[in-house]
Amino acid sequence: MALTDILFALINGAATGSAVFLVAAGLTLIFGILKILNFAHGAFFMIGAYVAYTIIGSNPGSLHVFIAAAFAAAAAVAALGFVADRLVLRRLRHVDEAYMLIATFAVLLVCTGVVKLIWGVNYASINPPPLLDGAVTAGSLFVPSYSLFVIAAGLFVFLGLELVIHRTWIGKLLQAVASDSWMSGVLGINVPAALTITVIASFALAGLAGGLLLANQTLSPILGESYLLLAFMAVIIGGLGNVRGAFIASLLLGTIESGSSLVIPNMPGMATYVFVILFLLAKPQGLIGGRHI
Amino acid sequence: MALRLGGILFGAALFLALPTVTDQGIVFLAGLVVIEAIFALSWNLLFGFTGLASFGHAAFFAIGAYLTGYGLKAGLGVPFLGLIAASGLLGALVAALTGLVLLRRTTGIHLAIFTLALAEVLRIVIGYSTLLGREDGLASIPKPTLELGFATIPLTSGTAYYYFMCVAGLVIGAVLWVVCHGPYGRLLVSIRQDPQRVAFLGVNVGRKRLQAFILSGAVAAVAGALYAPWAQIVTPESAHWIHSTQPMLASLLGGAHSFWGPVVGTVLFSIINYLTRNLVGLSELVIGATLLIIVLAAPSGVIGLVRTAQQRWSRRRKRGAGPDGDEGGSLRS
Numbered sequence: 143m144a145l146t147d148i149l150f151a152l153i154n155g156a157a158t159g160s161a162v163f164l165v166a167a168g169l170t171l172i173f174g175i176l177k178i179l180n181f182a183h184g185a186f187f188m189i190g191a192y193v194a195y196t197i198i199g200s201n202p203g204s205l206h207v208f209i210a211a212a213f214a215a216a217a218a219v220a221a222l223g224f225v226a227d228r229l230v231l232r233r234l235r236h237v238d239e240a241y242m243l244i245a246t247f248a249v250l251l252v253c254t255g256v257v258k259l260i261w262g263v264n265y266a267s268i269n270p271p272p273l274l275d276g277a278v279t280a281g282s283l284f285v286p287s288y289s290l291f292v293i294a295a296g297l298f299v300f301l302g303l304e305l306v307i308h309r310t311w312i313g314k315l316l317q318a319v320a321s322d323s324w325m326s327g328v329l330g331i332n333v334p335a336a337l338t339i340t341v342i343a344s345f346a347l348a349g350l351a352g353g354l355l356l357a358n359q360t361l362s363p364i365l366g367e368s369y370l371l372l373a374f375m376a377v378i379i380g381g382l383g384n385v386r387g388a389f390i391a392s393l394l395l396g397t398i399e400s401g402s403s404l405v406i407p408n409m410p411g412m413a414t415y416v417f418v419i420l421f422l423l424a425k426p427q428g429l430i431g432g433r434h435i
Numbered sequence: 436m437a438l439r440l441g442g443i444l445f446g447a448a449l450f451l452a453l454p455t456v457t458d459q460g461i462v463f464l465a466g467l468v469v470i471e472a473i474f475a476l477s478w479n480l481l482f483g484f485t486g487l488a489s490f491g492h493a494a495f496f497a498i499g500a501y502l503t504g505y506g507l508k509a510g511l512g513v514p515f516l517g518l519i520a521a522s523g524l525l526g527a528l529v530a531a532l533t534g535l536v537l538l539r540r541t542t543g544i545h546l547a548i549f550t551l552a553l554a555e556v557l558r559i560v561i562g563y564s565t566l567l568g569r570e571d572g573l574a575s576i577p578k579p580t581l582e583l584g585f586a587t588i589p590l591t592s593g594t595a596y597y598y599f600m601c602v603a604g605l606v607i608g609a610v611l612w613v614v615c616h617g618p619y620g621r622l623l624v625s626i627r628q629d630p631q632r633v634a635f636l637g638v639n640v641g642r643k644r645l646q647a648f649i650l651s652g653a654v655a656a657v658a659g660a661l662y663a664p665w666a667q668i669v670t671p672e673s674a675h676w677i678h679s680t681q682p683m684l685a686s687l688l689g690g691a692h693s694f695w696g697p698v699v700g701t702v703l704f705s706i707i708n709y710l711t712r713n714l715v716g717l718s719e720l721v722i723g724a725t726l727l728i729i730v731l732a733a734p735s736g737v738i739g740l741v742r743t744a745q746q747r748w749s750r751r752r753k754r755g756a757g758p759d760g761d762e763g764g765s766l767r768s
Contacts, residue, residue, distance in 0.1 A: 179544055233731055239544065243488070244687050245730045247680060251723030258716025363716075371555070371676070378548050412559045415552045422549060426540055 146282045151400045157289035159396025160296025161355050166373040166380075166388045167299050168347030174383025175320040175340045177239070178231065181246040183348050184370030185253030186222065188363070190215040190352025192261050195361055200268050202357075208271040212353025216346045223345025227338055235337075250366070258363050270357035288357055295354045299347070300389045307385060316340060320383070372399075375418045381428030391429055443695070446702075450601055454594045463665075466597050468705050469604040470662045471681060475689075475697030476611055477654035478682035483691040484615060485647040486627030487538075490547040490679055491554030495526045495652040497674035499659030501561065504573045504669040515579035515590070519603075519660045526656025527649045534648035538641060551676055558674040572670030576663050590664075600661055607654060608698075614650070615694055623647055684722070688729055690736025699737055 169183045194215040202208040230249060234242050269275060274288040307313035318326045319336045327333045351369075359365065376395055380387025395414055402413030453465050474496055481487045499522035506518040513521070537549050562570050578596050581588040590596040614620060625633050626640055634640045663669050672678065681704075682697065689700025704722065711718035733740045 179547075230727060230731070237730075237734065241687075241730055241734055243547070244683060245727060247684070248723045248726035248730065251719045252727065253723075255716040255718070255720030255723060258719065259714075263715055367677075371551070374548060375552070378545070382544070409559055409563055412556065415556045415559070418552045419549065419556070422545065423536065423540060426545055 147404060149283055150285070151404045152397065153285050153289065153293075155397030155400035156393060157292050157396070158399050159393035160293045161351075162369060162372045162376050162396055163296045163389050163392035164292075164299060164351035164354060165348070165369040166376040166392055167303060167385065168344035168351070169373050170377045170380065170383055170385055170388040171303070171347065172340060172344040173377060174385070175316055176231070176235075176337055177383075178242050178246065179239075179374070179377075180344070181243060181370075182226070182249035182253060183246075183344075183373070184366030185250045185257075186219050186345050186348040186366075187352045187369060188257060188366035189222065189253060190219045190349030191356050191359065191361060191365060192257060192352075193218045193349070194353035194356050195266060195268060196261075198268075200266065202268070202271040205271045205273045208274075208357070209354075212350055212356070215353035216350035219349025219352070220342050220346035223342045223348075224338070226345070227341040231341060232334075232338075254363055254366065261363075263363055266361040268357050268359065268361065274357070292355065296389075296392075299350070300385070303385050312339070372414070375414065379418060379421055379428055381430040384428070384430045387428055387430035439695075446698075447601075447605065451598070454597055459593065462593065462597055464705055464709060466600055466665050467662075468701055469600045470658050470665065471685065471705075472698045472701040473604055473607050473658040473661070474655055475682035475685040475701050476608065476694075477651045477658065479686040479691055479694075479697045480611065480615065480623075480654070481647055481651045482683070483686060483693075483696070484620060484623040484627060485644055486630075487542060487644060487648065488547050488683075489550040489648075489651075490676065490683075491550030491552070492651075492655055492682060493674050493676065493678035494550070494554035494557045495530065495655035496659035496662070496678065497554075497557060497561065497669075497671070498522065498526050498529060499656030500663045500669045500673050501567055501573070501659075502656075503660035504576045504663035505567065507579055507664060508573055508576050514582045515664075516581065516583075518579075519657055522656045522660035523653040526659075527653035529656075530649045530652025531645070534645045534652075538644050538648060542644075551679070554674055554676060554679060558671045561674060562671040570671060572668055572672075573663075574668045576667045576669065578664045578667070596665060600665065603657075603661060607657065611654065612694060684726060686736075688726060688736060690738030692735060693738040693742075696736050696738045703737065 165183070165187055169180060172178055172180050172183075190212075194211040197211040197214055198207055202211070226249060230245055234245050270288045270291075274291050277284055277286045278290065279285075307316065315326075315331055316336055316339075318329075318331060319333055323333050323337075326336075355369075372395060373392075376388050376392040377383075379395070380389070380391035395417070398417050399411070399414050403410055406413065450465060450469070454462050474492075477495075478489065478492050481489055481492075499519075502522045502525055503518045506513050506521070507515075533550075533553060537546060541549065561567050567573060578591045578593075581590050581599065588595070588599075590599050615623075622633070622638065622643060626638075626643055630640050659673065662673070685700035685704055686697040687700065688703055689698065690696030703725075707721055707725065708718050711721050729736060735742075
C-alpha cells in the first residue's frame, strides 16, 4: 500500500463524506428542530436529482448550467416540502414518533411511485459538466475534479448552515424553538412559522443535494435509498440534530467507507455498519451529545 | 367477540378452501400472506405490545430462511420439523445476544438504527459467503417430507405444503394469542404505556423486554423457515431493510394495538399489490397513500376503525332499546 493509495483513499473518503453530508444536512436540520427522523428525505433527494436531470439532460452544457439546475431542483423540492408540511407533517406534530416514522415512510413510498410513473424505471446516467469531467494530477496522485467539486459543495453548505444557525437572528430563533418550543411561543415567536421554515429549508437542501450529486450517478427509482442509510448513520453518530456533528460524522463515515474498500475490497459497506454499531454502543449520545442544532 | 371469532373462522375457511377454487398463482400469494402474517405478528409483539420498534427484523426472517433452505438443499438428513425448531432456536439465540447488548443501551430511534445496521451487516455477510450462494442466494430448495414418527406426510406438492403452512400459521397464531392475552401480555402492554411506573411496581422491565425480543426473533425466524421451501429460493434480499418495513406497514395498516391487526394489514397489502401489479409505480403510490390516510385519520388502523364503528352502532342500538342502556361497554376496547 503506497502513500498515494492512502492519500487517494482519503480524498475519496472526503468526497464520499461530503456527498453524505449534503444529504444529511437537511435530515439533521429537520431532526434538530422538529424531532422527526424523516424517511422521505431520500425520496426528495431523488426527486431533486430527477428534476435537475429533466432540466439539463445527460450532458450538461457548462458548470453554470449544472449549478443553476441544482438550485432549480432545490426550489422545486422546497415547494414540495411546503406541500408535505401542510398535508402531513403539520398534522402529526403531536403523535408518537413511531407513527411519524411510518408517515414519512409512506411519503417515501408515494414519492417513489410518482417518480416511477413520471420518469419510468429506466436507468439514466449523467456526465459531469465539461469543466468537471477531467482529473487533477499531482505526481502519481490522480483526483477526479468532480470529487473536488463535491468536497467544495459539502464545505460550502456546511459553512452556510453554520453561519445561518449561529450568526443570524433566524438561526437564533430556530435554536430557541428547538430547545423549548412552548416557551418560545410564550415569548411571542411564531413557532408554526419557524417549523414550516425549517421543513422548507430541509427539503431545499435535499433537492440541492440531488442536483449537485447528479453527475456520476445512475439515476433510477432506488437512488433515494443509496444515500439515505449513510445519511441516517451520519445524523445519529453526529449526535441527533447537530449540524457540526453530522458534518464530522459524514467525513468519518466517508473515510471509513473508502478506507475499507482499500483494505477489504470485497465487502463494501461492511466496515461502516460495524463502526456505527460499535460507536453507538460506546457513545449512544453521539459525537456531540445533546440537541444543539 | 362473536363477530371477531366469526371473522377469524371465516378467514381460516377461506384460506383452506383456496387451492380448490383458484389457480396456482393465487395460492402461492396466499402462502406468502400466511408467512408474512406470522412475520408481522412477531414484529407487532415487539412494537404493539412491548413498545420496541425494531427496524431490522428481516434479519431474523433471513436467519430462519437460510438455515432451513440450506438444510433442505444440502440434504443433511435433519427432519423438517427439526429444521424449523432449529431456525426458531437460532433466531432466539441471535435475538438474545443482540438484545442483551442493545436493550440495555437504548430504545426508540437508537434501537431502530441499531437493528437496521445489524440487519444490513447480516445481509452483506450473506451476500459474500459462497456457502450461502452469495448475491444469487440458494435456489431450487426442495419441498420437504414431514416425519411425525407415526406417519410420514410428503409435502412435495404445492397444495400439501400450503395446507401445512396454514396449520403452522394457525398454531403459531394461537400460541401468540395466548401469550399476548394472558397476564404476560398485559404486562408487556403496561411496559409500552409506562415503563417507569411498571419498574416501580417491581417488574424487571429490561428482562421482560429481552424476553419479548427473544420470542419475537424466534417467531420471525420460524416464518423464514416456512418461507424457504415455499418460494424455493432464498436471496439476501430477505434481510434487506425494505423487507423489515413490511411487517411495520402491515401492522400499522391493520392496527398495531390489536392482536389481529398485522394479519388484516398483511392481507390488505397483498390485495393492493395484486390489484396494482400491472402498472409500474402505482402499487407504491396506492400503498403509500393508504398508509398516509390511515396514519392521519385513523392511527389505530383498520381494526380500530371497525371497532369504533361497531361501538357506535351498538350504542345507537341500545339507545333505541331504552334510555338507560349500558354505555359502559365502550370503555372495553
